[in-house]
Amino acid sequence: MPKVNANQLRKGNVVEINGKLLAVITAQNIQPGKGTPVMQLDLRDLTSGIKTTERYRTTESVERVFIDTREFSYLFAEGDMYTFMDKENYEQVAVPAEVVGEQAVWLQEGMEVEIALYDGKPVSVSLPQTVIMAITETEPTVKGQTASSSYKPAIVENGQRVMVPPHVSSGVRIVINIQEGATYMERAKD
Structure with missing residues (x-):
């Protein structure tokens, strides 16, 4: 397995540490005021699912596994x-x-x-970054509510709660960004 510098690791990479395969959940480059910069890696063990955090100097080598x-x-x-x-x-x-x-x-x-x-x-x-789902229930629009300032809760067909603009009603199909915490993007174009 090839060794790479810790600063080359990105989300989704898999590394081997002490004989365990760990997936990189987040990789953050931290540059303190004094001292050497470090990479803080949030990792998930691929066999047990346990999450850990490791810190490496940016020049340290880590065993990267190609998937x-x-x-x-x-x-x-x-x-x-x-x-x-x-x-x-x-x-x-x-x-x-x-x-x-x-x-x-x-x-x-x-x-x-x-x-x-x-x-x-x-x-x-x-998964893909977005999904299209229909709204099964939502609260009615409150009179005087402006579209730019507030959102209302809605339940989509899989039972998840998504905040939508006031003009969106039940039965409407919407595009949801699932990578950023299930956020409303727009009405579906279909």
Whole structure:
């Protein structure tokens, strides 16, 4: 496995530390007033799911593991396993719920995702940045509420709560940015 400087690590990279595979959740370059700059890495153990934080000098070497990333389509969930189909060879792969994580609520049948594989075993799932969902319920617009200053809560078809502008009502399909905490972007164009 190649060694890379700690300052070259980015979110999504996988490193090996003490024989364990760890995925980089966040990588932050910290430059103190005095002393050498350091990289603070928030890491998740790919086998146990435990999160840890490590600090390395920016010039320190870390073992980076190269992962095979491929496109898959989401098929269905059964128990605590999510089944995806490889878009190239149509093989199915079952991914445990702890690998999919909290983003599982946004999975939709047929959704295209990227799955990172290490030795044929799924280690992470990346969903698209946005999803389109219909609003199932929302509060009525309060008279005098302006569109620029306030948002109202709405429940979308998967049961999640999203803040939307006052002019959006039930039944409307909206685009939601799921990478930035489920935020309303716009009405769907379909």
